[in-house]
Amino acid sequence: MRKIIDSHIHLDLYKENEVRRIMNELDSARCTDLISVSFHLESCLHNLRLAETYSQIHAAFGFHPEQELPAAEALQDLFLWMEKHQKEMVAVGEVGLPYYLRSESKGNFSNDGYIELLEQFIVKAKQWDKPVILHAVYDDAPFACDLLEKHGVDKAHFHWFKGDSQTVERMIENGWFVSVTPDVVYEQEIQELAKIYPLDQMMVETDGPWRFEGPFSGKMTHPNMIHKSVASIASIKDCRVEEVYSCLYKNTADFYQFSS
Template sequence: NERTLKIARENPGFVFAAIGYHPWEIRKEEVEGNLDFLRKEARNCVAIGEVGLDYRARVKKDLQKEVFGEVIRIALQHQKPLILHCRYSHRRVFEMIAEAGVRKAVFHWYTGPLDLLEEIIKAGYYISATPALTYSPPHQAAIKEAPLERILLETDTPVQYKDLVSRPKDVLVSLRGVARIKGVDPAEVASLTTRNATGLFGLDAPSPFR
């Protein structure tokens, strides 16, 4: 988080920071310190994330939900959108943010049920497309179902996707995957997803697609 904020400060208008508290990283003795960091630095970022729940993680579910609930409160207080990690917990994450009144959120690398995706879209939330589109049927199905107006592009760098160790430039892999699945020109995907991102995160970045 500190490194991300530093890079954003050094590259204004080109790099925009999101800071989070990933459920894999929750340690009971560190919770208050990490939450205090988010409270202090939330004003210096454009989003809070990744945050959420992971029901395959070793961290106890009750502790994850307690931390996520507090993170939601921080995001609401500072009017920041959430970037959501919801592995094997899609429904519960959706319920928690909806019940709390969160209006802006993106479900990172969505592979969950399509009936829930319909609710996510209806609620005005987004999902993101990753290079996993090259091989993941559940991810492909979600991107096929979601309207372009509710899709963002990402890489989850430096995650490894089979033979690809992703880098920021591999957002083009995500872009081409969306274009192929949707049957539209990559330039249209670039234009719409850029508009989606600038709107969701409140950016005023120059864009070649405007």
């Protein structure tokens, strides 16, 4: 069966009617599960409510790095809340480093506080025995790798990864996972990653509500787009489509320790 799991989506950022539409169409999309990642404490609360409402939604809690660092009190509130809700949390995420925020600052920006914050999340994930969902691309990826190696983290999921070949090899050797977005259908950079990365260390995602181009231009990002991603991955890797569906599904279900 050609079942899918959306391994990375921001359901809390969709409008209510869009969430209802997605959830009502999951069966027809053959999507059994969604991992909804968080931006900050308010986002965590929203994702928890969604997970309590829909059995197909699994919530990850964290602080997205592409924003101003939280004040000490806000960070303490977030960690205390996450500690309290460990059982409802499938992973720590989305966490990482602010590559795009830093790029837009034109050199007037320091990563230091973000690296310290990422390390705190990695330490907590290790303590809670949870996977880490990472936003760490290009020049930032080696810093994230350093921290994961420092703390002996086995279960790391780099979403929508982009980076140099040396870092890719390092990630593969450590057994870490990447997830591929629908732009694998038309974006050469993502196609190259899909070609190199082992299928048994790969997942698929939408990162919705982020919008895509090519055949998805002008459309609301929906888990059903993943089917085109799977077809592209199968073509790139010269594998049977059924084999790719089965492997990607098993990878994700095993990584996040749920089954459907």
